[in-house]
Amino acid sequence: MAGVPVIDFQVYGLDGATDIVPTDTDLKKVAVEMYDALTNVGCLYIKNHGMSPKMVKRLEAAALQFFSLPIEEKMKFKGNAITHGYVPMGVERLGNATEPDVKESFVYFPENLAPWPEIEDFKESFIDVFHNFTILLHRILEVLALSLDLEREFFKKHHCTLERQGGTVMRTALYPKMPDDFKKTDGQLRCSEHTDWGTVTVIHQDNVGGLQVKTKSGEWIDVKPKDGTFVVQIADLMQRWTSNKFYAPPHRVLKLPDETNSFIGAKRSRFSLIYFGNPDSDTVVQGIDGSKYEPIIASHYYEELNEKASKQGYEETFHHTLDI
Numbered sequence: 001m002a003g004v005p006v007i008d009f010q011v012y013g014l015d016g017a018t019d020i021v022p023t024d025t026d027l028k029k030v031a032v033e034m035y036d037a038l039t040n041v042g043c044l045y046i047k048n049h050g051m052s053p054k055m056v057k058r059l060e061a062a063a064l065q066f067f068s069l070p071i072e073e074k075m076k077f078k079g080n081a082i083t084h085g086y087v088p089m090g091v092e093r094l095g096n097a098t099e100p101d102v103k104e105s106f107v108y109f110p111e112n113l114a115p116w117p118e119i120e121d122f123k124e125s126f127i128d129v130f131h132n133f134t135i136l137l138h139r140i141l142e143v144l145a146l147s148l149d150l151e152r153e154f155f156k157k158h159h160c161t162l163e164r165q166g167g168t169v170m171r172t173a174l175y176p177k178m179p180d181d182f183k184k185t186d187g188q189l190r191c192s193e194h195t196d197w198g199t200v201t202v203i204h205q206d207n208v209g210g211l212q213v214k215t216k217s218g219e220w221i222d223v224k225p226k227d228g229t230f231v232v233q234i235a236d237l238m239q240r241w242t243s244n245k246f247y248a249p250p251h252r253v254l255k256l257p258d259e260t261n262s263f264i265g266a267k268r269s270r271f272s273l274i275y276f277g278n279p280d281s282d283t284v285v286q287g288i289d290g291s292k293y294e295p296i297i298a299s300h301y302y303e304e305l306n307e308k309a310s311k312q313g314y315e316e317t318f319h320h321t322l323d324i
């Protein structure tokens, strides 16, 4: 059975803010370890990722304070997955799902002009954590390129504008402990099966669990919480860019670990933080082996997907899978 390996990024130093610049030779050792995971499960844990646990905790505390507000308060900040703001429970459907997910989220778009909840540290934490995820994404992209024997900057040089208005977003998600009288509909999941759109997704999950990825052979495996790690997943555009060398795994949260199939009985709510790395909008994504896919400009790719999503109503389902 394929497993999800732990990859150590200590070679960059232990602090996201340090200026350690590892040599290509140092990074190639990490790249070799990563290659197998990226081509087979498309998913790995990363330790010594450089983000301070304190910074993540600060965001988690502020986000949980927001999620615990009355629904009328939260709805004042309503957005959707393609705009900044709050996405209430029972709205978002992903992949081929026919029923909306039992989760709620707050989505952050850099430089957005929407109002922010007046919760201490809320806005500052989103900005800080997003910045540190961006540093980490740049490191991951360097290693990814070297693992394919490409020049180190191959992907990274197309991810320069992430902290300005662009496609890269970050989401805090809450999978709340549901009341005993909650009535789930058939086919409803905590987070429906889907692949992500961008290049690389980085996830912080708390210690509750529930995330699963689907291997190439169609087997669902648990991506259990591991202290001090983030989960890294390949997303659709990176699969396309690497001419299907890297695998963008379908993933989901079927239910929380202690829950019945009706989402009753969870010991705790689950919190996760998801950073969706996307290339700069003018990037021409051309498969590295030159074949298989037509070159596509990143902004067109996102426009197509967003249009599809909004045509069907953001709440509606849409599907996007690559042929592998």
Ligand SMILES: O=C(O)CCC(=O)C(=O)O
Pocket (backbone or CB within 6 Å): 171, 173, 191, 196, 203, 205, 211, 251, 252, 253, 272, 273, 274
């Ligand atoms: O909550 C998670 O762990 C993953 C959620 C996810 O896959 C997504 O929001 O795209």
Ligand SMILES: [Fe+2]
Pocket (backbone or CB within 6 Å): 194, 195, 196, 201, 251
């Ligand atoms: Fe996802």
